[in-house]
Amino acid sequence: MSQAAAIEAKNLDLTFETGDGSIQALQDVTLEIGKGEFVSFIGPSGCGKTTFLRVVAGLETPTGGEVRVNGTSPDEARRDRAYGYVFQEAGLYPWRTIAGNVRLPLEIMGYSKSEMADRVNRVLELVELSGFENKHPWQLSGGMQQRASIARALAFDADILLMDEPFGALDEIVRDHLNEQLLGLWDHTGKTIGFVTHSIPEAVYLSTRIVVMSPRPGRITDIIDNPLPRKRPLDIRDTPEFLEVAQRIRKGLRAGQSYGD
Amino acid sequence: MNRVLPILVVLAAILALWYVAVVPMNAGWTIAQAERAGHELTFVDIVADTMNQDRPRLPAPHQVAAELKKTVLDTKVTSKRSLVFHGWITLQSTLWGFALGTTVGIGMAVSIVYSRTANMSLMPWAIISQTIPIVAIAPMIIVVLATLGVEGRTVPKAIISAYLCFFPVLVSMVKGLRSPGAMQIDLMKTYSANAGQTFWKLRLPASVPYLFTSLKVGIAAALVGTIVGELPTGAIQGLGARILIGDQFGNPLMIWSALIAAACLAGALVTIVTVLQSLALQRMGYAR
Numbered sequence: 001m002s003q004a005a006a007i008e009a010k011n012l013d014l015t016f017e018t019g020d021g022s023i024q025a026l027q028d029v030t031l032e033i034g035k036g037e038f039v040s041f042i043g044p045s046g047c048g049k050t051t052f053l054r055v056v057a058g059l060e061t062p063t064g065g066e067v068r069v070n071g072t073s074p075d076e077a078r079r080d081r082a083y084g085y086v087f088q089e090a091g092l093y094p095w096r097t098i099a100g101n102v103r104l105p106l107e108i109m110g111y112s113k114s115e116m117a118d119r120v121n122r123v124l125e126l127v128e129l130s131g132f133e134n135k136h137p138w139q140l141s142g143g144m145q146q147r148a149s150i151a152r153a154l155a156f157d158a159d160i161l162l163m164d165e166p167f168g169a170l171d172e173i174v175r176d177h178l179n180e181q182l183l184g185l186w187d188h189t190g191k192t193i194g195f196v197t198h199s200i201p202e203a204v205y206l207s208t209r210i211v212v213m214s215p216r217p218g219r220i221t222d223i224i225d226n227p228l229p230r231k232r233p234l235d236i237r238d239t240p241e242f243l244e245v246a247q248r249i250r251k252g253l254r255a256g257q258s259y260g261d
Numbered sequence: 262m263n264r265v266l267p268i269l270v271v272l273a274a275i276l277a278l279w280y281v282a283v284v285p286m287n288a289g290w291t292i293a294q295a296e297r298a299g300h301e302l303t304f305v306d307i308v309a310d311t312m313n314q315d316r317p318r319l320p321a322p323h324q325v326a327a328e329l330k331k332t333v334l335d336t337k338v339t340s341k342r343s344l345v346f347h348g349w350i351t352l353q354s355t356l357w358g359f360a361l362g363t364t365v366g367i368g369m370a371v372s373i374v375y376s377r378t379a380n381m382s383l384m385p386w387a388i389i390s391q392t393i394p395i396v397a398i399a400p401m402i403i404v405v406l407a408t409l410g411v412e413g414r415t416v417p418k419a420i421i422s423a424y425l426c427f428f429p430v431l432v433s434m435v436k437g438l439r440s441p442g443a444m445q446i447d448l449m450k451t452y453s454a455n456a457g458q459t460f461w462k463l464r465l466p467a468s469v470p471y472l473f474t475s476l477k478v479g480i481a482a483a484l485v486g487t488i489v490g491e492l493p494t495g496a497i498q499g500l501g502a503r504i505l506i507g508d509q510f511g512n513p514l515m516i517w518s519a520l521i522a523a524a525c526l527a528g529a530l531v532t533i534v535t536v537l538q539s540l541a542l543q544r545m546g547y548a549r
């Protein structure tokens with residue numbers, strides 16, 4: 001395994017034992033994500049996308065194979081604050097203001113007061129939420145709440161961002177806007193991003209690579225390099241190159257399905 | 262005004278029912294008296310008499326009001342005949358019991374949430390404790406504490422009061438401390454938060470709305486517990502003792518005025534907790 005990779009998975013297996021039998025959520029998953037890459041995971045429900053991110057985050061323990069994050073185990077990587085995790089729901093604490101929510105990881109990690117204030121200001125500016133510091137979550141729209149949760153994951157400057165369908169619950173217009181913002185953020189911070197989505201255009205628009213997965217057992221069926229340039233205006237989605245990548249993903253998804261059934 | 266009006270309507274209805282009930286309850290005595298004296302009574306005479314007997318089975322509202330005026334306003338508050346004096350005694354025990362019960366309830370909830378052993382051992386006993394009638398337990402607590410050398414009624418009363426009060430707090434706090442979902446707990450894990458941080462920054466604040474809901478039940482339960490603690494023979498102070506003495510000496514006015522005073526006290530206490538609740542939740546940003 002090379003030292004430069006941010007995330008390496010080798011022959012990863014994960015079987016959940018449940019009351020009515022065992023579920024193979026991941027089977028023989030091998031993947032290497034380089035530093036600074038933007039990798040999307042796409043596939044039908046139940047193919048193990050969330051499970052894979054959770055294994056990388058050390059929230060789930062694989063039953064076979066190996067994961068390294070920044071060359072260390074997921075647990076060590078977590079203690080080193082290697083990653084920020086964005087869940088599908090914003091999950092902001094209702095009793096904290098927006099600034100208070102973003103400050104939460106910093107408080108836990110023991111930053112100084114002035115450092116906390118600086119960082120909160122900086123990341124709220126990054127997600128365009130300056131001026132909403134003292135609002136409570138319920139005073140914000142769903143899209144703004146999700147941006148706040150991204151700011152919370154960015155606050156402690158992890159180089160890896162793991163995002164599990166962060167925009168799944170948002171309407172298309174808001175989603176487009178957040179996609180643009182996320183791409184800009186990735187471009188000028190150079191972070192490594194692992195991004196789960198159900199949307200083919202979203203995957204093509206955002207990623208440098210797209211991992212196509214299929215269920216029962218959860219496995220990788222295709223890995224697609226995205227030839228699109230790093231700078232991507234929204235209307236790049238109408239170009240032939242874009243549509244070609246989308247086409248390949250669609251084919252990969254279909255193939256996975258017919259194999260499974 | 263919108264909130265006061267329904268309360269006033271219900272109050273008026275209760276008073277009307279009360280007046281109606283007074284007639285049949287007390288008419289027997291009126292008629293018996295008249296027969297003995299050989300008087301003929303009209304219906305109006307009977308009604309008028311049932312409203313103003315000295316020792317009615319059911320005193321009329323205005324009689325209770327007069328008794329309340331006498332024992333609350335016209336008596337020095339330091340006097341043993343003042344309801345304010347007795348109410349104060351009851352209030353003190355209630356607050357001690359409430360503080361003790363709330364503390365015990367929260368403490369047990371925390372240990373139940375954090376320890377499987379506590380969950381399996383404490384919870385069943387907590388539930389069993391509430392199935393035992395408090396009137397059966399109250400005298401035992403008083404006797405046991407007396408043999409242990411605890412003087413007076415304050416401590417046993419507070420304990421009986423806490424015995425009733427801790428349970429709703431316990432149940433709500435267990436629910437509240439467990440209310441954060443899997444995602445919230447996982448989020449704390451991704452920060453490598455320790456158990457203490459997860460408690461103070463997630464579980465405890467998440468439980469506050471649950472806590473206040475239970476405090477409203479808890480303070481009322483604490484008052485009931487105190488009054489029950491004042492009932493066993495021997496007590497001479499407190500609203501419960503007034504009820505008991507009124508019963509023993511056949512003085513229903515005393516019973517009813519003590520009951521009304523207890524109801525007012527309960528109402529006031531619950532209102533205070535409600536106000537604190539809305540202030541606290543507003544400050545925490547829960548309110549919309």
Ligand SMILES: Nc1ncnc2c1ncn2[C@@H]1O[C@H](COP(=O)(O)OP(=O)(O)OP(=O)(O)O)[C@@H](O)[C@H]1O
Binds near residue numbers: 043047048050
């Ligand atoms: N804690 C768990 N216990 C038992 N089974 C689980 C658990 N977590 C996930 N699974 C199962 O593992 C499989 C993969 O789940 P996972 O959540 O990773 O899918 P996903 O690709 O994220 O799906 P979706 O797109 O619906 O979010 C599913 O069959 C799911 O039921």
Ligand SMILES: [Mg+2]
Binds near residue numbers: 049050051
């Ligand atoms: Mg998922």
